[in-house]
Amino acid sequence: MTDSAEFWDRRYTHGDIGWTLAPHPLAVAELALVPPDTCAGPNTPRRLALDLGAGAGRHTLWLARRGWRVTAVDFSATALERTRRQAAAEELDVTTVLADLDSYEPRQDTFGLILITYVHIEPPQRAALLARAAKALAPGGRLVVVGHHLDNLGRGLEGPSDAERMFTPERLSAELPDLRVERAERVVHTVTTASGERESYATVIRAGRATGDHPSLPPSEAGLPRHETHQEIP
Template sequence: MDASDWDRRYAATELLWSAEPNRFVDAELANLPPGPAVDLAAGEGRNAIWLASRGWQVSAVDFSAVAIAKGRTLAEAAGVEVEWVIADLLDHVPEPDRFDLVLVAYLQLPSEQLGTVLDRAARALAPGGVLLVVGHDVENLRHGVGGPQDPAVLYSPEGITARLPGPSVDRAERVRRPVVDADRAAIDILVRAHRSAG
């Protein structure tokens, strides 16, 4: 799907996703000391706004102008400041060595394109910075619920870690996410890595 497709999806409903942060973002990042952060594929900004409310200086990047406009409105209502950037992540290059946190949540791209984004994400980490990647796992097709149905844009923990030769991987696993009104959970990947402080 391109930016215009996503614009239509975001325009069709008040909120495409929850206003609350993703459960894994909350669990993994709640105890980190705030600093500069970038949320790549931020959508309507739920994770970026949550981070900003916890003292992070957040840049939120997405190629959907409709999503970014919604994010601005939500941030204003929450009384937080977020830098909103409309950009395609296949073109956007976050500033290298700058961010204490780089978040990539549910950016479902074919392997080569994802590799480009993850390489730039890893380069954007400041010394000691944390990279968190959350996405739909390929096992979700057979054993989970929801999410994309194209295996070419689904991930595995091993596939993500193979794309991260620089940062040290702290956690790489499949995680289950409850889905309202579903008889089983969705299966996601969660990869957390960090750049050495030295």
């Protein structure tokens, strides 16, 4: 069953997740490949990024510090308030939107970059969200998705207990029929848990909306580290 806004509000209020965490290194490696002027052109919006299920904004803030104008969407008012406060303190160009991803309709043909990290919802909702995200990309824009790989299930690394909500490269690629998938990988990385360092598996997707004017990014990042240490987020 999908978790409620109240569930996430409680976690952000009483738990130690989200807002104190550094951006996820696997997400950052992908985001760094997409500069804010990716879709700049006479008929395309400039510098617009969308963080779906943004939580307390670790990636929203990272992108805004690099010149993106970011819209952060989440149904946790607590998480968004933390994002909003930090963005205001740093005078960053961030808009927060309190909305349920099941019904949120981003403007079509608009965003140079759309990000979905560790948002594990039911498969029908996930497929619908990915379809709306694909439509919301501007020509030449990129969608980046990072989350728990199915192989993390039952290994004590948190994440959903429901196999259907876990990611695999094959599952997510199949749900993006209208985009050109540039990277779809299971990535092994290291996380720090209460019981020490553990191996963890992530799914990393980068997909682009094709246009003759915007060449593909490299299919994989041979020069980027595959093993990173960071704190696990459920």
